[in-house]
Amino acid sequence: MLDATYVPFAPTRSFPPVRNAPRERREVHDVGAALRLVGESLDFQRRVVRTGDLIYRAGESFDKLYLLNSGICKLVNLAADGRAQVVSLKFRGDWMGFDGIARNAYDCDAIAMNTGEVWIIRYASILSACTDTPALLGCLHAAMSRAIVGDRDSLMSICTLAADARVADFLRYWAESLADRGMRYDRISLLMTRAEIGNYLGLTLETVSRSLSKLARANLIAFNERGRREICIPDLGALESFVQESTATACVLH
Amino acid sequence: MLDATYVPFAPTRSFPPVRNAPRERREVHDVGAALRLVGESLDFQRRVVRTGDLIYRAGESFDKLYLLNSGICKLVNLAADGRAQVVSLKFRGDWMGFDGIARNAYDCDAIAMNTGEVWIIRYASILSACTDTPALLGCLHAAMSRAIVGDRDSLMSICTLAADARVADFLRYWAESLADRGMRYDRISLLMTRAEIGNYLGLTLETVSRSLSKLARANLIAFNERGRREICIPDLGALESFVQESTATACVLH
């Protein structure tokens, strides 16, 4: 892990030492409004998906975008040698398929982790609708921008956090994603095996399991009766500050 | 490091075992054509930047995008506690500032690593020009899409590769970025300290140094006379296959 006092990045020219104050990271983005806008101004097809359903596949030729109306999906990148990695998680209001635009073919698999509904929208029809409804273009660009920022944030977590904090940050992210959409987040169902979580976080399944146990021992989370896939987060703020602190000092759980 | 035989991701429903064949990962994107299109259809301001110059800063209010006409830039993400991380590298033809669209404020710093020229384009004027020139919108979306795919690829490298391979993959990426733009790539100048490279790759500076030494010992790279910031890549293919192999078997350098 990179130590907190270790700030290797040294710009050739120096800037004022106190940069921007802790930025407000929470989304101020109204998911419902965006879905309403799309619903009113676009033609699309609805598809109900269930756990494990493939929404699109890497390599398939691109011509549609997918807007998740409910449920949770994962994007899985496949390397040439067959290794798979979960690279992104998508919640209600998130778009999928942007990765296909550049090369005219999707770059990863999109898989439902849940029962849910995706809206299937032809890219061409979005573009033409945007000329009439400029707000739609704004909505689309904002979604792409959020995808970029989100990917960078996970990169940053993975590069700078120790295992325990990484797992904690993953739970925080999941809970906040639910909270942003007005869903209850104190009691969440992970929908992923330890192996998948580890894969997403760059850890082994054993390390994920150990970290979860440690977090539970520290009362930052609690396991539900029946099934250790469901966890309770009694105090999201405490989880957040654990992540924050572990960037500053070594982890002192147990 | 995750072992290659370790494929933890297990979809609930199974798909055909042999997925897409090794996808063609090289860009098929004509940087020159895109720059020409923008140059002809948009008003913009040119700015010559030098090493260390700040192009935009996290938190600044968003209203411009930046198109890099020459030189190399880095995007640096700043956490609340002051830790900085290089999250992305930008080459000729790449856009910067997409991260600002969602929240109306940039999310990271953009800093020149080189003498170069950026084109400064008001976002509003891009949008209005897109109605007249649809190709421009396609170009913009393709650029955002490439940013998303690129970020995911680096996430994947960092999560699945051991230190030596990560450094090798970084050099491969740099060289290919130059090659895609028609620049010579057998002899590249890194423009970053070991500390910065490590920061970007989630490694310490010592580990980066050791990995570079190992790669040199294996003749996959060579240091130039005068200065260890300049390296030669005698055979880019060999470097690529080293990265490939190291995903499959343990690294057996020296």
Added chain:
DNA sequence: CGGGCGTTTGAATCAAATCAATTGGAGTGG
């Protein structure tokens, strides 16, 4: 010429991976 920084290299330490054994549910079939 001397100071400061970036780099290299070695030795010791540590965190996470690996190896291994066990538990606990979910589902199946006798």
Added chain:
DNA sequence: CCACTCCAATTGATTTGATTCAAACGCCCG
């Protein structure tokens, strides 16, 4: 209903790869 299998998850022991600590070198620049 219980025995059985199968797979996810937990936990412990050990190994290993990367970090940390430390020292020395080389280069640029004043």
